Amino acid sequence: MKVRRVRNWIASPGMVAMIFLLTPPPAHAHAELISSTPAASSHLSILPTKIVLLFGGNLSDLDGASAVIVTDPSGEEISNGPSEVSASSLTRELNSSKAVGAYHVDFRVLSEDGHPVAGKFDFFLHDPEVNQPAKGAADSDKFPAQKSFLAVHTKQMIIVFLVLFTIGTWVFVEARARRRRSSM
Numbered sequence: 001m002k003v004r005r006v007r008n009w010i011a012s013p014g015m016v017a018m019i020f021l022l023t024p025p026p027a028h029a030h031a032e033l034i035s036s037t038p039a040a041s042s043h044l045s046i047l048p049t050k051i052v053l054l055f056g057g058n059l060s061d062l063d064g065a066s067a068v069i070v071t072d073p074s075g076e077e078i079s080n081g082p083s084e085v086s087a088s089s090l091t092r093e094l095n096s097s098k099a100v101g102a103y104h105v106d107f108r109v110l111s112e113d114g115h116p117v118a119g120k121f122d123f124f125l126h127d128p129e130v131n132q133p134a135k136g137a138a139d140s141d142k143f144p145a146q147k148s149f150l151a152v153h154t155k156q157m158i159i160v161f162l163v164l165f166t167i168g169t170w171v172f173v174e175a176r177a178r179r180r181r182s183s184m
Contacts, residue, residue, distance in 0.1 A: 054089050071106075
C-alpha cells in the first residue's frame with residue numbers, strides 16, 4: 001500500500017508537467033513595432049503628412065499611455081496634435097518641413113496587457129534634386145537583437161527537465177518495488 005501512495009505522489013506532478021508541456025504557450029501580447037510609415041532608415045524626397053506605427057499587438061487606449069514624437073534634423077518637434085491609437089496602430093500628424101537630413105522618431109506605447117514598449121528610429125529627407133544614397137545597405141538599428149536559445153526557451157526546458165526527472169523517479173521507485181516483491 002505504501003508503494004502505491006509513493007507512485008501516486010510521483011505520478012501527479014508528472015501529469016501536471018505533461019499538461020504544461022502539451023499546452024501551447026500563451027501568445028505574447030507585448031506590442032512590438034512591426035512596421036512604420038515612413039519606414040525606419042528610409043530615404044524620402046517628400047515629408048509625409050503623418051507618421052503611422054504598426055505594432056504586433058493591440059495598444060492600450062488610455063489617454064497619454066502611447067505617444068510618438070518626430071523631430072527634424074535641427075531637433076525641432078514637427079509632430080502636431082495628439083497621438084491617436086486605433087487597435088494596433090499609433091498615428092500622429094506632422095507639420096510640413098523641408099529640412100534635409102535625419103528625422104528622429106521616438107515612441108512609447110502600452111500594450112493591452114500592460115507591458116510598456118519604447119523605441120526610436122530615424123528616416124531621412126533628401127533634396128529631390130540630389131541623387132539619393134544607395135538603398136539596401138544593412139542598418140544594424142533596423143534589425144532587433146537576437147535572444148539566446150536559453151532566454152527564449154527557459155520555460156520549456158524546465159518543463160522537460162521536470163518531466164524527465166518525474167519519469168526517472170517513477171522508474172526508480174517501480175524497480176525498487178519489483179525487487180522487494182521478488183525477494184519476498
